[in-house]
Amino acid sequence: MMEDFKSQINADNLPNHIAIIMDGNGRWAEMKGKPRVYGHKNGVTSVKEVIEGCREIGVNYLTLYAFSTENWNRPKMEVRTLMALLVSSLRKELNTLVKNNIKLNTIGNIENLPEKAQVELAEVVEKTKNNASLTLTLALSYGSREEIVNVIRNISKKVVNNQIALEEINENIINNHLYTFSLPDVDLLIRTSGEKRISNFLLWQIAYAELYFTDTLWPDFRKENLFNAIVNYQHRERRFGKTSQQIEKIND
Numbered sequence: 001m002m003e004d005f006k007s008q009i010n011a012d013n014l015p016n017h018i019a020i021i022m023d024g025n026g027r028w029a030e031m032k033g034k035p036r037v038y039g040h041k042n043g044v045t046s047v048k049e050v051i052e053g054c055r056e057i058g059v060n061y062l063t064l065y066a067f068s069t070e071n072w073n074r075p076k077m078e079v080r081t082l083m084a085l086l087v088s089s090l091r092k093e094l095n096t097l098v099k100n101n102i103k104l105n106t107i108g109n110i111e112n113l114p115e116k117a118q119v120e121l122a123e124v125v126e127k128t129k130n131n132a133s134l135t136l137t138l139a140l141s142y143g144s145r146e147e148i149v150n151v152i153r154n155i156s157k158k159v160v161n162n163q164i165a166l167e168e169i170n171e172n173i174i175n176n177h178l179y180t181f182s183l184p185d186v187d188l189l190i191r192t193s194g195e196k197r198i199s200n201f202l203l204w205q206i207a208y209a210e211l212y213f214t215d216t217l218w219p220d221f222r223k224e225n226l227f228n229a230i231v232n233y234q235h236r237e238r239r240f241g242k243t244s245q246q247i248e249k250i251n252d
């Protein structure tokens with residue numbers, strides 16, 4: 001039995017935005033002597049668990065790394081299965097998203113996804129756009145460096161066209177040109193499966209995030225694992241470059 005982490009969560013100090021690198025599906029399946037896609041299929045259960053967990057305790061933003069730009073290099077059949085899983089999950093879960101007041105958002109090069117996935121995503125985004133309890137962002141065909149290159153291109157274009165002066169460029173303007181323009185900074189980044197890497201995910205947005213690594217493989221990740229990560233996060237001191245004494249003063 002796992003410890004009851006939910007009861008240990010301080011509701012006044014929740015991470016506003018949690019981002020997750022869902023890793024270990026392939027290894028989970030291989031350990032069971034099954035094909036890798038079996039791991040991805042079971043990973044969908046974990047996706048549902050973390051969404052429910054966020055709703056239960058009141059986390060406002062959840063961002064999941066579902067498919068990276070590098071993932072296109074995987075075997076064709078694995079890519080096809082991942083896309084099919086995305087489409088079928090969106091179809092199956094649309095009503096649940098609507099009922100639970102969850103807004104679906106995407107980041108990444110959505111135009112690179114198969115037509116079917118784009119259509120399904122557009123429909124769910126449209127039907128959930130006024131929802132306000134949890135913003136669920138799926139990173140699909142996402143790469144952080146590519147995102148930053150696009151930001152630089154778009155801002156440069158505006159400078160050339162005299163829409164922005166060079167001196168005006170600041171962090172705010174950069175934030176507003178990222179895929180994540182409508183999202184707050186990440187507070188807690190979780191990566192499963194024991195790997196301690198960022199793998200080109202939200203490089204700009206995690207500047208002050210707390211990083212949490214767990215050996216649990218993604219298909220085994222449950223609500224309690226999420227709550228455990230949040231309790232761990234709440235025991236850290238976030239200083240944003242300040243000293244402990246300065247932080248104590250702010251909290252007085």
Ligand code: FPP
Pocket residue numbers: 022023024025026027028036040041043044047064065066067071082085086089090138193218
């Ligand atoms: C990483 O495991 C996982 C992925 C690349 C895909 C994540 C996708 C899902 C959980 C299912 C579909 C998603 C949604 C939103 C419905 P890995 O294959 O890299 O594992 P490994 O490192 O053990 O090989």
